[in-house]
Amino acid sequence: MKALSGAIVLGLENAIGLTVVRELGQHGVPVHGVARDAGAVAIASRHCASWSPRPAGPVADWLPDLIASTGARAVLAISETDLIDLSALPARIGDCHILTPRPDPLAKVLDKLRTLEAAQAIGLLVPQTWQPLAGEDFAARAADMPYPLVAKWANPPEVQPVLERAGLAWIKTDYVRTPEQLIALLDRYAPIGRWPLIQQYCAGVGLGQMLHMADGRATLRFQHRRLHEWPPEGGVSTYCRAEPAAAHARQMDLSEALLRALDWEGPAMVEYRHEPDSGRYWLMEVNGRFWGSLPLAWHCGAHFAWESYRRAVLGQTDAALPARDDLRARYMVPETKRLLRILLAPGRIGDPFFRRRPLADLAAWLLDFLDPRTRYYVFSRSDPRPWLRDMGQMIRKAVRRDRR
Known part of the structure; x- marks a missing residue:
């Protein structure tokens, strides 16, 4: 059987990256991982042929050299941040395929409002959604919404640094039961002039x-x-x-x-x-x-x-x-x-x-x-070392907490 060309996987820190490494390795693809931490769980997998610490700076500055040194024919990534950065690169660098979405489709999917609009156009059922904007009468809209509600950001990667600069916590999902709670939530984000999507709660x-x-x-x-x-x-x-x-x-x-x-x-x-x-x-x-x-x-x-x-x-x-x-x-x-x-x-x-x-x-x-x-998600009889590493790290963290 002919040996397969290698692949680079960006992001070895969680069960998702571990699964991508296992999956490719199981099919005979040599995987070179890029990790921010030497303790990343996927490094311990028997399917991770090699790894390197993530260099400082934008992906575009160091990825071409890594592709050349490893001879990789494919690049895959786990995080949305890496997907955004990789989408700005050509679909191929030499013989290496950048297996990440292209900029326009990725932008549509990252923006939940645009996704909902596309879905509604083809007949999918979408929850009633309001994107608050500066200058609107929030009190009037709050009085008309169907409670309970869910608040979530339309484009998380875009708004997270804005929230961080303003000292506001990133909250993935907020649940709102009354107009008063909704007004309080909207007031929380008034200093940045940006607000999450407000959607009707959907059971099921x-x-x-x-x-x-x-x-x-x-x-x-x-x-x-x-x-x-x-x-x-x-x-x-x-x-x-x-x-x-x-x-x-x-x-x-x-x-x-x-x-x-x-x-x-x-x-x-x-x-x-x-x-x-x-x-x-x-x-x-x-x-x-x-x-x-x-x-x-x-x-x-x-x-x-x-x-x-x-x-x-x-x-x-x-x-x-x-x-x-x-x-x-x-x-x-x-x-x-x-x-x-x-x-x-x-x-x-x-x-x-x-x-x-x-x-x-x-x-x-x-x-x-x-x-x-x-x-x-992590434990596998055929590949137990990631689980052992994960358990060891948890025990060390617990010991440090007890000492503090």
Whole structure:
């Protein structure tokens, strides 16, 4: 078998980067990782052939030399910041493919308001949304909104440095129950003249539909249901299960149509809140980078990083192998934090409709260790060193905290 050319992966610090490294390495691709810290969890993977510390300065200043020295034929990245920087580079540097979105599609996906507008145009159900602007009558709009509401920023990478300069905390999601609470939230951001999107709250369960797009069509599909999140009211997926390929078929077609309308190429996840009783699917956002629950897709055999690599570097156009749909995956550290929040600090859960079931959640947390369908974001029997490194770092942090 002919040896495959290498790939560079930017971002080895979390379970997403670890999964990309494992996936490519499993298919025989030598991976050179770039990490900010020598303790990055993915460095310990047997699939990480080599790594280097991230140089100072913009990616454009040092990436071409790294490509030349490693002979890599592909570059993949984990964070939105890196995707933005890489999108400004040519799609190829020599023989190396920059496997990240191009500037215009990426800008559409990062701007949640533009994504919602595109979705509405093709018939997707979107929550009522208001983008507050300077000069509007906030009190009048607040009186007319359908409560409860959710506040989230339209373009997080753009606004985060603005908030930091103003000394304001970055809050991914705020829940608002009354007009008075909404006015207080808007007043909080008045000093910077920028406000988050205000959306109606959508009930239901989290459904993620993952697609790899090439030339306007999906070449790989996978979907999962979010069972738990951290924080409990919504955030990072900590426990999820694969959904059968035949389920939500009409919605999967709409997800593909949305990504086509956005001119998207490569992997993305379209996120919904699904109401099983009514059959409605509310679009939340499009995640235009490798997503937090990628380990579940990897365990099931839906390999999105490999799909990008094999099509670009190897020129393969045959259909991807079918994935399993009977597995679950847990992200144990935040999953445990979620359980502790439910058991010990329920008052800090912001979602007004969150159903707290402490005894059932505790029992499920214990019993899932015995379920043969359960897999893990970090732990893998075939690649245990990242988990050992992760556990060692957690123990050292706990010891330092106790000493302080």
